[in-house]
Amino acid sequence: MKKPDFYRQPVAWTGRIDGTDEELLRWHQRIIPVNLLTGTLPALKSHQQGIAFLGFACDEGVRRNKGRVGAAEGPVALRSACSNFPVHFDNDLIFADAGDIICKDDQLEAAQAALADTVLTIRKAGYLPVLLGGGHEITYGHAQGIYQHLQQRKRNEKLGLVNIDAHFDLRIPGQEGSTSGTGFWQLAQDCKLEGVPFHYLALGIQANSNTQQLFRIAGDLDVQYVDADAFLLQDKVLLQAAISQFLRDVDHIYLTVDLDVFSAAFAPGVSAVAYNGIRPEGLFLECYRSILQSGKLAGIDIAELNPSLDIDNHTAKLGASLLFEIASNLHYH
Structure with missing residues (x-):
């Protein structure tokens, strides 16, 4: 690693043990801690x-x-909420904590x-990076x-960015630099400098x-977006059309879920709660x-869980349930 001062090695997962037979296993019994240093x-x-979990213990943004x-x-908090999940996948899926x-x-x-x-290291090893936030500065x-x-890889492949979020995160950085709200603006500028297309779909705005x-x-920036009303009013046709078209236009997908997209009733433990979220x-x-089943997933993260504001771990359990879906529906590229 180029910046070892910013790395913290994994801690062993713990949890309930019902036995060691394969049909009794829980996630903490399958996880392989790997110190990348x-x-x-x-x-x-x-x-x-392979899935490689990687935390981003940061809220400076x-x-x-x-x-x-x-x-x-x-x-x-996310690791703790995931630890006791039962294993519903076979031995061909390798679970690592980086x-x-x-x-x-x-x-x-x-x-x-x-x-x-570190994400580059994970991708080069053939694993899907599954990142645990951390503020939404994780995106950049x-x-x-x-x-x-x-x-x-030099294959001229197109990366699509999908953000399930109440916010565009297209703020222009100020004097302090990057924040949790500037990630997609920064990526757009990078794409412009590199001469590559900026493909961005925001869902839940x-x-x-x-x-x-x-x-x-x-x-x-020609951002494609679908606002929260499509979810609230159950506009399945609009959402499916937007997602299907976007998936067709790119080769790989980076997916980020900002937990503040969800209603405060389900996600109270975030920095900016949404009383009328999805x-x-x-x-x-x-x-x-x-999106998980598209076969194009190149990385996914869950962002903005703030345990100090959570109520009875509701938000942590919601984030964990999204991680459980990854293992159950994994098709990555």
């Missing part, structure tokens, strides 16, 4: 797939964005660079790592959470699963 992810055989801090503890990237001395940009470097480092991997300027920037059921699950 001293070792490598297990080599995958041709018939195997939330602080800079004038939000409520606490998301740096999100990775610990530790955490931490933000040292408020050096967000350095932490994002370390995150990109995570997507950068995927772009770098595609550049090294709330008019009351984005200024006119952000909608204008989205238009200038519901994590029915139509949302259908859309989410269609």
Whole structure:
């Protein structure tokens, strides 16, 4: 790793043990901790797939964005909420925990660079990076790592960015630099510099959470978006058409889920709660699963869990349920 000061090695998962027979196993009994400073992810055989969990213990971007801090503890809470999940996948899926990237001395940009470097390592090993946030500043480092991997492959492959979120995260960085709300604007500028297309689909956008300027920037960048009303009013045709068309137009997908897209009744533990957010059921699950099952997934993260604001772990359990869906519907590229 290029920035070892920003890396924290994984801690062993613990939980309930009902036995060691395969049909009794839980996630904590299958997880393989890997210290990337001293070792490598297990080599995958041709018939195997691998998931590498990586935490991003950082909320400096939330602080800079004038939000409520606490998301740096999100990775610990997500792992805890996942630990006792029963195993419903076979031995051909390798489960690894690659530790955490931490933000040292408020050096967000350095932490994002370390995150990109680690995501690149995971992708080169053939694993799907499944990142545990952390504030939504996770997007910039995570997507950068995927772009770098595609550049090294030199196959002219198109990466599509899908953000399930109430916010565009297209803010222009100010004097402090990157924040939790600037990630997609930064990626758009990087794409412009590199001469590669910027493919961005946002699902769940709330008019009351984005200024006119952000909608204008989205238009200038040809961002595709579907607002939260499509979920609230059960507009299945609109959502399926938008997702299907986007999937057809790209070769790989980076997917990020900001937990503040969900109604406060389901996700109270976030920096910016949404009283009228979408519901994590029915139509949302259908859309989410269609992306997981597309065969084009190159990386996914769950962002903005703030355990200090959670109520009876509701938000942590919601985030964990989204991670469970990944293992159950995994088709990655």
